[in-house]
Amino acid sequence: MSRTRIAATAIGLAGALAASQAQAQSASSSEQEIALLKQQLKMLEQKLDKLQSQTAANTAATAKARAEAKAEAKAEARSEAKAAIANANATIPVKATVPPSGVVVTMPNNRPTICTADEANCIAITSRLHWDVGGYDYRPNTAETVPQKLDSGENVRRARIGVIGRFLNDWNFALIYDFGGTSDGFGGTAAGSLPGGGVSGVENAYLSYTGLKPFGGKMAIEAGIMDLPYTLDEATSSNDILFMERASPGVIATNIAAGDFRSAAGTRWYNDVLWIGGYVTGPSTGAIHSASSATPAGTSEQYGAVARVAGQVVSGKDYSIHLGADAEWLIQPPRNLIANTQTLTLSDRPELRLDPTTLVSTGAMANVSGAQVYSVEAAATYGPLILQGEYFWYNVDRNANTSALPTGLPSVKFQGGYAQAGYVLTGETHTYNAASAAYNGVKPAHPFSLDGGGWGAWEIAGRVSQIDLNDQLATANGIAGGRQTVYTLALNWYVNGNVRFMLDYLHGNISKQASPVSSADVGSKFDAIAMRTQFAF
Template sequence: MQLHRTMRNHLTVPVAAVAILAGAPAAAQDSASVQLEVLQTKISELQKEVATLKRDITKEGQEGVRAAKQAAATKIAPPFKEPSIRMSTSNRPTICSSDGRNCISLTSRLQLDFGGYNYRPNTAATTPQDLIGGVIARRAQFGVIGTFLDDWEYSFVFEGGGSGGATSVVLDKGYLTYSGFKPLKIWGGVLSVPYTLDRATSNNNTTFMERAAPVEVAAGIGAATRSALGITANDRQWWAGAFLTGPASGRTSLDARQTAATGRAVFLPVLANDASLLIGGDVQYLFDAPTGASELNLRDRIEMRIDGNRILGTGALPIDSARVLSAELAGTLGSFHFQGEYFDFNVERLPGNGPGLDFNGYYVQGGYIFTGEKRSYSTSSGSYGGVVPSRPFDWRTGGWGTWEIAARYSMVDLNDKDVLGGRQENLTLGLNWYVNRNIRFMFNYINGRVDKRNSGGDVGAAYQAISARAQIAF
């Protein structure tokens, strides 16, 4: 509209001039020629102005279209959000995508053990003749764990510690899980197989520095940390899982033929804030022994791992198969907690190597937390978790952390027929100081003995051991 008005105003004068020239007398031709030149000049200037106006209008229109497109794009495209960097509830440094569906966390665990033995072999034929105390990094782990697209979880953790001192860094865990089919969870990789109550409890949260000997003997057959494929499921008051397992983590190719299966199921008829009761059962079956010779050695240390020697053990047994049945009972009442497990072992030897063998073992333990905290049940693992201090240690505010006392008796008997693996008994007393969520100090005293004989006579021993652990884990 503005362009039309401008053109109309500028064209009025030349149109009127042309009308006057049309009616002028011929005698005024010279004067008319001059006026015509003037008018032609003005018309040329007006044409230039019209062209300029057209260009301005076209430019303004294009800019308006671009602005409209940008406004529409802004409305359609969501604003970019930066990934979040935070600390998890267990103080793990964690990076998550803006929608929270993908996260990766650093995880680490350091357990420094200090201790010594008062070891008394029964005879000169006992092996070993001495156990050496000292300091070891029982566990020195570092790795990453995380989730992606909500339903996938992964873990890659390397271990630089070990019983009796580490010699190299090995892959401790490396597995992937999928939980898209609720309440099922599918596992695959190298992992700590959740077999038995004590093994389902993280070593970050166990009441004592080491698990009971019968637990370790059973897990060493076809569980513990090894390659595995399995499935678990749980709800608030039950947990169940089954795994097919292979060789242990870090083992050689000679052990690749090892194949076993484990199953575990627990039920909690009581699960309240101040009380709980867990009842469970486990089964394990070894199809193929760990070496080409089909040999299996049931053995363990004396529930303190600073010295790597073992006095309890059957020696290599040529076997056809092995089976373990076990039962679990555990619970809490306020700040008091208890648990126990019983194990029944059966080993079938290869034809021509003797009859089948039956062994057994069990442990019972209890603990009390002086400062009022409780051990809570973990629905995801079907076991009891650790202790989180309500008042972490801080001398400025008067917080002294959490203190716990505990006691355990364990027994495992590996004597049957012509196999004399020994009978081991341990009484362990423990004192735990939970400084905060990530740091704790543990103190254990063990009084035990191994009754063992061979063709040469008594090869048993009695012992006492005292140990301490400084632990930091996140």
């Protein structure tokens, strides 16, 4: 019912009431009729209120229904639109996933490296530069001492550049050339070498297969020109050693049938605890072999072998203990095919390479048929502290039957060793390298930076080493090679992962007599200070 009709009805009732009242007045009606009319009016007012409430509710319900119908229509329209789009897309060919790029270029530790996307094939450029500068205060004991002077100055100890990499996941290779020309040589016997030094040349050129993984470890079968991980000191990279030079006892041992630039073939097996390896070795890259040339080129090739067992017997988060044993055999010494002689020289410079002169040397021992070196090694780390030491026993057989000495000579024996310690003042530690059974260098937690506020890592170290090349003194067939003792203090600054500065102070004492049968003093003493600038990647 509309509001107009309701109002009309009310007006009509009011008119009727008025007419009734007039009639009552004129007709003198009773009070009961008036009360009845009032009651009827009240009932009409209640009906009017009820009709108004019902009308409002109907209006709200109608609006809600219209809104719901509109929302439902919109949802249905959206659904129909999505279905249409899906049907349209179904008719369009789907593009295949875009494959990754053919090669990936990375710079691990600033070493340029190119790999295939699956990392099965990689090649990287590697280099190291060790530039030394320093001087000696050399004091010969007598005028008969040789030498009378050592030269101070500078020396490009190592200047290497080359490539390393792998292919088909399991094949590894290296080709590295050293332009430094002052590596540890074989007693200065190689053609073109300085006394006591090596020559520039191919330092690494090998192929290694690592596809076999027996007994829960990793295995490498390799051959070529390589730096063998024989002895703990030699297994430690020259980028990571605590001092500018390795200790003389180890250098003399490795020069017999191992060391840098050595041709070799062999295998090694290792896991996180144990390392076992063995190699047969040949001549170094600086040697020249010819049956018709004059001395020293007219020599046959030498052959030998090395073996090593070592491992990390105890290890934890910030500590470790390493033990090992090594053996080396010179099976066939170099033979001079012109003079029909076989000789071997054991010698080393005074743990510094600014001057190539050796201060202790057996000289060329004649009638050498072979040699053996046995050694033990031990090391430990505890947080920033590292301890390391090795001891060597050398035996040289002199029973070869040559035209110079057909009856041969008695064997001679020598010995030597070293002990060293290092402490990283900034708290870093030397981590363990299971692949070589040796310790890595320090990686600074906060590389030096004027902007970032880092100062790199700082380390102090000390070492004492001794080599005794005397045997059977006071006899004509004895060897008076001398006894050398060197004390070294070092301060190392690891600027970042690629740059290091080393400062070494050495004090040495060489005790030597003129000959096996002469006790005349031809020894010497020296102090030296040297600094190395090292860059490597």
